[in-house]
Structure formats: C-alpha cells, structure tokens
Amino acid sequence: MIDINVSFGSWPFQRFAENTPAKLSRHLKHEGISHALVSSIDAIFYPDPDVYNRLLVESLKPFPELLPVFTVNPILSNWEKIVDSSKIKAVKIYPGYHNYPLLSDQVYLLADKLVENKMALMIQMRVEDERSHHPLCQIPPVPVADIIKFAKKYPLLPVICLCPYFAEAIELTAAANVYVDISYVETLNTIARTLRDVPAEKILFGSHTPFLYTRGATMKTEYAEIDKTTLKMITGTNARKIFKLK
C-alpha cells in the first residue's frame, strides 16, 4: 500500500508519537503501508522550505520506503531549483500557509515548469480542521473553485489535492486532471459512497499521518465494499502511475 500523504517534523499545535524517521517507518509498516510520500512539516512555517527539504532527504536516507516530497513556495526565488532537484515526480505547495492565491503568476510559472518536467503538483488544501485552528493562526483552506480553474488552465498537469472533505472531493474531481486523497474524505461507507461520484482512478490512499491516526485511513480501505481491482487502484496502482514510481 502506498500512502501519498505523510509528513514528518514538528508542529506547534500537536505532539507526534512518530517523532523520528525510524519510528515513522516502523509505524507505517505496522499499519501495512509499504511506501509513503513524505514531506517536511517544518518546511511549512520555516521561511525557506528548502532548508527543511534537505534535512528531510538526509533523515530519510536510511529508509528507502519513505520518499521525500519537496515543499515549494513559488513566491520565493529558489522554487525552480527545488523543482529541478526533486527525485520524486511531484512537489507540494501550501497556498494557505504560504499566503498566496493559487490563481497567480508565480504559481503559473511553477505549473509551466512542472509540465515541462512531467511532474505532478500536490496541493495541501488544509492541514487541520479550520474549526480547531489556533484562534490567532487561522489559515484558510485552498478554495475548490480556484483549484478547478487552475487545473483546467493546465490540463497536462496532474493536480493532487490533499485533505479535501467529501463534498469537495466530488466537486474537485469533476476536473479531468484533479485527484484526491482519502484522509479527510469521510461519510457513511466512505469509499463505496465516494465511488458513486468519483472515478476510482482519481482516488488515492492518503492518511495524513502523523496529524491523524493512520488507522482511520487504513480502516476506510480495509472495510471498503469494493472489488479487489478497484481497491488496488486506490491503494497503489494510481499512485504508481501518477508519481511514476517503480
């Protein structure tokens, strides 16, 4: 099983049990996750995300199943260097936390570059439920309408939305090149119900570990009332294809 939504690092509002790469690796294996795309939590608030991208690469080296995903802030001048140095065919952006609109020239330049490099764009729509943000640190989610408009402008760019809610996931995946992870998608009989409105090839397994209990996501797939082929697509095949994983 491939988990496309894992983070590592420190967060001021939560304490994580998986606070070393070794613990994270052990934990994910225990949960049945063979590979994970991992980004740095510290890169969200630190003024230059690349400092933490590099530290992430170093710390994950002993764990080849943990694949580092670089965080890019397109309003900083080092964005292109970060994109070119990524080994994974994707980078992650946090428009809410880095305080820029998705529909802006800086992001368009990033999108052009990703298309040129045949890479995907991961958009962290939210990190936490907005209702539980620190009252003085309320970060708006990335607007669904902006993502759809952006994705339509770049039909060759796979856009992977992390942490959309159920209704948002349905709306987002109406755009041909938009994909969603299941970490925040929740309704009764989650996977089977979502598949009524979202094609299987648009759904990716993501747990949002360590912010959420990994088991919350694995139980969604473990108990999913779907055939084995569809389950395999969600838990691995789709991710392999989009991120060009071996």
Added chain:
Amino acid sequence: MIIDAHIHYPFAEYTEMKDICEVIRLAKKFGVSKLFLLGDVFRHGHFQNEEQIKEINDLTIELVRKHPDFLVGFCYLNPSNSPDFMIEEIERCVIKNGFKGLKFELSLNCRSKKLDAVMRKAGELDCAVFQHSWYRSTGRYNEESTPADIADLASRFPDVKIIMPHLSGCGLRGMLDIAGHKNVYVDSSGSQPVAGMVEYAVKTLGADRVLYGSDVPGRDFSAQLGRIYGAEISEKDKAKILGLNAMKIFNLKQA
C-alpha cells in the same frame, strides 16, 4: 462488544426509513452491537418548538421500537421550551419508552438556569445527559456550549452524569476544563481522527471517562473506530472506551 454512543438519524442523504437498516448493517460489519440514537437534532433548525421536539422524539421512538435490540433512544430537548413540557417529554421518552438519557444541542447555553428543572428530573430518573460542546475558533453559535460551560453545569449538578461529545472539537483545553468534574465523560466523536487525542483523554480523565462515539451518518465507522484502534493505549482501556464504560454508565445489560 462495541457500543457507539453517538449517532444521529436521519442526516444528509439518509432520509428514508429504510436507510436506518443500512446504518445498522454497516455498524454490524464493524462489530458494533448497539447504537445510541441522539435524535435528528438539526431538524427544524436550532430552536425547535414543542411540537417539533415531539416530532423528533416520535421518530426516535418509532426507530427504537423497530430495532429494540440495536438502537438505544435518547430524548432530545430544547431547554428553552416550557419546563412542564420538558418534564412530560422526559416521562414519555424515558419512563414509557425506555430511553436512556437526554440530549441538548445548540438551542440554549448550558449555563442557563432554564436547564435546572430538566437536570433535576434527569437526576431523579438516573438519566445521563448529552450536552453538545465545541471550542470553535471559526466563531461559535449564539447559544453553543463550550467545555467550560459544561464544567459549570457539572458543578451545579454533581450527581447527574454528563456526556461531553466531540473529543477533537473540545480539544485539550476542553478536557482540562472538565477534568476535575468526575460526573463528566467525553465521547470520542468530532471532526477527523486527530492523532494523540484519545491518549490525552485517557491520561487526563482516565479511561473510565471516555466513550466511543462516531457521529454517524455524518461520519464513518471506519475512521471513527480507527482513532480508538490506532491509539497507543492498553487493550484494557480500549475495551472500556469501546463499550464497557457505556454499559456501566447507562446500566445496559449484555445481550
């Protein structure tokens, strides 16, 4: 044995009577053996009149009668309604229909003295009370209760068991608010399965004061049970949270 101490019905697209059978089917698939039905709390908005409250409870009565071994009813009330009506409604639901407790939502902050009559009645009948609660940084509803408000209610009625729903919504601050009030319990529902919350609840309140609740059908058994199974607590504590505590608090007999 798993008891889900927090579900609603109907909700969203689950509006037909046959749909409750689907909820029960899915619950059974996850090993759940009882569902606490807290009522259709958003029907008619937040400030229901007496007729509307009766309509909500009529539906719960009907559902519990159809599935007596699986559904446990709770009497939904708007504490702004007249005390006489509320007492009558409690007697109808609890004494005549075997409901196990009361449920208050967003219609009146629980610091209000208007709750006193029903709280006294709850104490008299040994009924537990579910009082909605949340620390909402996006702005709270006018009459919404916070965990601090629940602590106030608990200190006024120390002999009445109060369940504070929404572990993730109440947060660490909420658990600290109620920690000193031994008659307050927390249910594990609310929002996504935020990691570390169950461990913190067990450490702060003790495992005896934590109940599993899903908030289905707005939520799913998978993610909500995942937060209990995924928590780094003992198997003994998990068993308490998943059902033993509810059995004890609500005087339920094992099937």
